[in-house]
Each structure stands twice: as structure tokens, then as C-alpha cells.
Amino acid sequence: MDERESDKLEERSDNLLISRRDLLRLGLAGGVACLSGACWAWLFGSEAITDATKDNPGVFKKGAPDDRTFEAWRQRGWVREGMHYRKDGSTVQCSICPNRCVLEPGDRSHCRTRINRDGTLFTLAYSNPCSFHVDPVEKKPLFHFLPGTRTFSLAIAGCVLRCMNCQNWEISQKRPEDTKKAEGPEIRMRPGAPPPASLDDLARLTMTPEDVVALAKATSSPSISYTYSEPIAWYEFTYDTAKKAREAGLKNILVTSGYIRTEPLREVARYIDAAHVDLKGFDEATYMKLNAGHLQPVLDAIRTLRDQGVWVEVINLIVPTYTDNLLTIRRMCEWLAREVDPNVPLHFSRFHPAHRLTHLPPTPIGTLERARGEARAAGLRFVYIGNVTGISDAGTTFCPNCHKAVIERDVFAVTTMRLRDGRCEFCQTPIPGVWKA
Ligand code: SF4
Structure with a gap:
């Protein structure tokens, strides 16, 4: 198994395991926000906005929360001005990922976390995690990075892609307001504080970057993982937390689709120690069909992370009829060996029916083993198979x-x-x- 199978809510003895499914069962709706503290806008004055709308049908027109909800979230500290965006009059364009959302006032982004409010781009995904665990680092999976250690792992709702096979769609394909609520007394998660006593408490939980760092230390976790959904969708919180964690002597792990533009990636990679990148295939048409994204930005991100000195491991989920072509897998492995490094660990992962692909069977074991053989033949030295039992040397x-x-x-x-x-x-x-x- 890998973390794709980790989506059941559990209670752990350290009381730090939060069940996101339980949260979602609450059917929460709300909204809040606050523009207190550092303002992270990367504004480019009145520069013209690039026409990206034709490639970006995922914007939710007039999808921003109402005034009451926004104000409640603002007061709770769950809103920040966005980083990396342009402004042209009252229109804004986010530059974080290749979707490059163009938002008119009142619109919500493709990743569901960002809105245009009166000509300013705000993120609603700040200090409001919907899920957090203390995991073994092998669960990310990372096999060549601090083996045997724990990593404090957390997520906020939202994602820049639309993977048909997503195992965590109940948080990745949701708005932050679907997993949190700002009504009632605030619950603050800090070391020594009593853990949330109910699901309602969990939904009202605030966890600032400083809290995350303190909790990682309190749980003897030498690293923090930004994971489960897509940290690019909650870039500002990832950035601020990673920076504080680095200052505190902790490592940072980005578990990501790699669907991010080069400049914002370089910016955050300064504070990232390891990245687990989900290379979902090696064929542009399949990337569009299966994930609603493009291949090249992910390849660029893998190289950028390596250039920035980040330890990188790659995962490839083999989805029957979509990404199980062995010739394509061979080309992907040859690219990794030639353009990245034959030492980059590659994890093949077994597909299990989920989300919009419940009609497909799990990946046959034989396909996984043949893919491993292709990878080794292509020159990759460290090849693993995950999400599977019965292969004794899979890990x-x-x-x-x-x-x-x-x-x-x-x-x-x-x-x-x-x-x-x-x-x-x-x-x-x-x-x-x-x-x-
Ligand atoms: S990060 Fe979100 S808002 Fe920004 S371009 Fe990507 S999908 Fe759009």
C-alpha cells in the first residue's frame, strides 16, 4: 500500500490523526477569512493578462463565497492575499500553475481555493487543514529520505488537476468551505492543548504555520509533509510553513503532481528538502483525458526540483487501459534515466478502482512486474512497486x-x-x- 490507501479516518494513540472522511460527512459549508499578517501578493501592476481562459474551463464563475462567509473566514485567519498573480483593472490572473486562471470579481479558481474579491486575488486555504496525520515517511512514499522516521503530514482541500482515478477526491475535489466551518468557538491545535473532541471541533480547527512546526517537533517528526491533496493549490500556506520549518531545523517534503510553473516552484523549492512527484503518464493525450492537465510542465518541474537541489522520487500509477502501455512506460523510464538521473527512485503504484474509474479492475500484478522490468532495462537503478501485497521484494x-x-x-x-x-x-x-x- 502507499498513501493512496490512507484515506480512512483513524484514531491514533497520539491523538493527531484526523479523519478527513469524517469531516466530509459533516457536509460542512461556510467561509471565512482574514487579511491579517504578511501580505504575499506578487502583483505586476497593470500588465496585460494572458489569455488562458480557452484552456481553463474549470473556473467557477461567480463561485466565490458571500460577504458573510468571507468575513467569517477572514476573521478566523483562513484567508490570505495570493502570491504570484497579475492584476488588470478588476480582473486577476493566477500564475502559480499552468491553468493560469483568469478571474473576474466573484469568480473562484479551477483549484477551488482562490477567489477574486473586488479585484484582489485571495486564497481561502490558509491555516485550515482538513486532514493531518503523523505518518512513516515511507508512506509518502519516499524510500531514500530519512528512512524509518515519522513525518507530520497535512492537507487542505483543493487540487489543480481533475484526475479521474483520484483516491483522495473527497478532499482534492472540494472547496475549503466543504471541509471547514468558521461558526462557533475557534479550536486551535497546539502541543499540550487537548485534541479536538468532536468532528465539529475538527471542522473549526485552526493550525497556523507556527502550530504545524510546534506539532512536528512535539511528535518527534523531523519533517513536515504537504500531502494528501495538492499543496500547489494551497501554495501560500505551504510556503509560509516550509519557511518556518526550515528556520526551526525541520525538513520539508512536497508530495505533488508537479503541476506548477517554474517561477513559483523555484520560490518554494528554496525551503523544500524532498519531493515526491506524481508523473501520471508519458503521453500528452492521456494526461489531458485522465488528469485534465499537460505533461510537459510536470517534466519541467521534476528537472527544476533537481536543479534546486531537492531530493526527488517519482511515482507512476499504472491505470488499466489508460497508462499501462509498456512502450510508453519504457519511454518514460528512458527519459528519467537520460534527462534526470538513473538514480532517481521510481515507484510504480497499483491502481485500485476509485472516483470516476470504479468500473476498471485493479492493475494486474504481472503488469506491475513487467513495468519494473522495463524500468530496470532502461537503466533506472532503484525501482519499487507500491500499493500491493504478494511481491516480496516490491519495496x-x-x-x-x-x-x-x-x-x-x-x-x-x-x-x-x-x-x-x-x-x-x-x-x-x-x-x-x-x-x-
Ligand atoms: S493554482 Fe489554482 S488559481 Fe492558480 S492557476 Fe492553478 S488552478 Fe488556477
Whole structure:
């Protein structure tokens, strides 16, 4: 299994596991906001706005919350002015992801988190996570980054894509107001404070960037993961939290589709230590059909992250009839080996029926094994299979020199570690990765 299967709400002994499904069952609606604190606008004066609307049918015309809701969210601190946007009169254009939403006053963005209110772009996704857990870092999945450690993981509703197979669509394809409400007393999650006592409490929960850092430390998590939905959709909160975490000596992990433009990615990557990028296929037509996005920006993002010194691992979900063509998989692996690095870990993940593809069967085990063979033949040295049981070495790291197993895993747990100072214990070959906090 990988984190795609993590969407059941659970209670954990540390009381830090919040069930997003439970929150969603509440059928919450609301809205709030506040423009207090730092203003992060990247305004470009009266520069002309690029015509992106023809590629961006996902904007919700007149989808912004009403005045009462907006004011309630503003007062709760769940609103910030957006980063990376342009303004032309009362029209705004977000420049964070390739969708480049053009919003007239009262409109809501494709990712559902941003609105144009009186000519200013605001995000409604700030300090209001709908889900948070303390996870093993292997669950992201990241296999070459601080193995065996915990990572404080959180999400806010929203996504820049529309994947038909999304396992977390109940938060990714929702507005922040669908998962939170600003009525009633505020609940603040900080170390030492009593955990939320009810689902209603969870919906009213505020968790600032400072709170996230403190909670990560209190739970002995050396890293924070921005995950479950799409952190690009809540870019400002990711940026502010990652910056504070870096100052506090914590690592930051971006679990992302990589559907982001280069400039905002460079901006946030300064504070990101590891990224898990979901390369959903290697065919433009399929990317459009399955994910409502384009392939090239994701390839660019993988290279940008590497150029910025971020540790990158790639996941590829093999969806029957969509992304299971072995020739295409081979081309993807050859591109990774040639244009990125043969040492970049690649995780093939098994599809399970979900969201709009419940009529498809799970990926056959044989397809996953053949894909792994293609990846190895293309020159990739660290290839894994996730979301599956019954393949004994699916999560095993093999030394590329002596071919012995140096890290063995059982689902998300490291069971054998034969690395010493990042080197194979048998032949001393360095194994690429980040092995110490
Ligand atoms: S981040 Fe959201 S608002 Fe900005 S361009 Fe992408 S989908 Fe549109």
C-alpha cells in the first residue's frame, strides 16, 4: 500500500490523526477569512493578462463565497492575499500553475481555493487543514529520505488537476468551505492543548504555520509533509510553513503532481528538502483525458526540483487501459534515466478502482512486474512497486553494484537496514539518498 490507501479516518494513540472522511460527512459549508499578517501578493501592476481562459474551463464563475462567509473566514485567519498573480483593472490572473486562471470579481479558481474579491486575488486555504496525520515517511512514499522516521503530514482541500482515478477526491475535489466551518468557538491545535473532541471541533480547527512546526517537533517528526491533496493549490500556506520549518531545523517534503510553473516552484523549492512527484503518464493525450492537465510542465518541474537541489522520487500509477502501455512506460523510464538521473527512485503504484474509474479492475500484478522490468532495462537503478501485497521484494532497495538487498521494507516499515553512512554494508558503494536528518 502507499498513501493512496490512507484515506480512512483513524484514531491514533497520539491523538493527531484526523479523519478527513469524517469531516466530509459533516457536509460542512461556510467561509471565512482574514487579511491579517504578511501580505504575499506578487502583483505586476497593470500588465496585460494572458489569455488562458480557452484552456481553463474549470473556473467557477461567480463561485466565490458571500460577504458573510468571507468575513467569517477572514476573521478566523483562513484567508490570505495570493502570491504570484497579475492584476488588470478588476480582473486577476493566477500564475502559480499552468491553468493560469483568469478571474473576474466573484469568480473562484479551477483549484477551488482562490477567489477574486473586488479585484484582489485571495486564497481561502490558509491555516485550515482538513486532514493531518503523523505518518512513516515511507508512506509518502519516499524510500531514500530519512528512512524509518515519522513525518507530520497535512492537507487542505483543493487540487489543480481533475484526475479521474483520484483516491483522495473527497478532499482534492472540494472547496475549503466543504471541509471547514468558521461558526462557533475557534479550536486551535497546539502541543499540550487537548485534541479536538468532536468532528465539529475538527471542522473549526485552526493550525497556523507556527502550530504545524510546534506539532512536528512535539511528535518527534523531523519533517513536515504537504500531502494528501495538492499543496500547489494551497501554495501560500505551504510556503509560509516550509519557511518556518526550515528556520526551526525541520525538513520539508512536497508530495505533488508537479503541476506548477517554474517561477513559483523555484520560490518554494528554496525551503523544500524532498519531493515526491506524481508523473501520471508519458503521453500528452492521456494526461489531458485522465488528469485534465499537460505533461510537459510536470517534466519541467521534476528537472527544476533537481536543479534546486531537492531530493526527488517519482511515482507512476499504472491505470488499466489508460497508462499501462509498456512502450510508453519504457519511454518514460528512458527519459528519467537520460534527462534526470538513473538514480532517481521510481515507484510504480497499483491502481485500485476509485472516483470516476470504479468500473476498471485493479492493475494486474504481472503488469506491475513487467513495468519494473522495463524500468530496470532502461537503466533506472532503484525501482519499487507500491500499493500491493504478494511481491516480496516490491519495496527492497538493491545495491546497484553488488545487487544485495541493502534496505528491506514490509509495507511502510523498514525491516532490514544494511547501509552504513549511506554506503552498502557489503561492498561500500554509495547509495544515493538523504540518510541523516
Ligand atoms: S493554482 Fe489554482 S488559481 Fe492558480 S492557476 Fe492553478 S488552478 Fe488556477
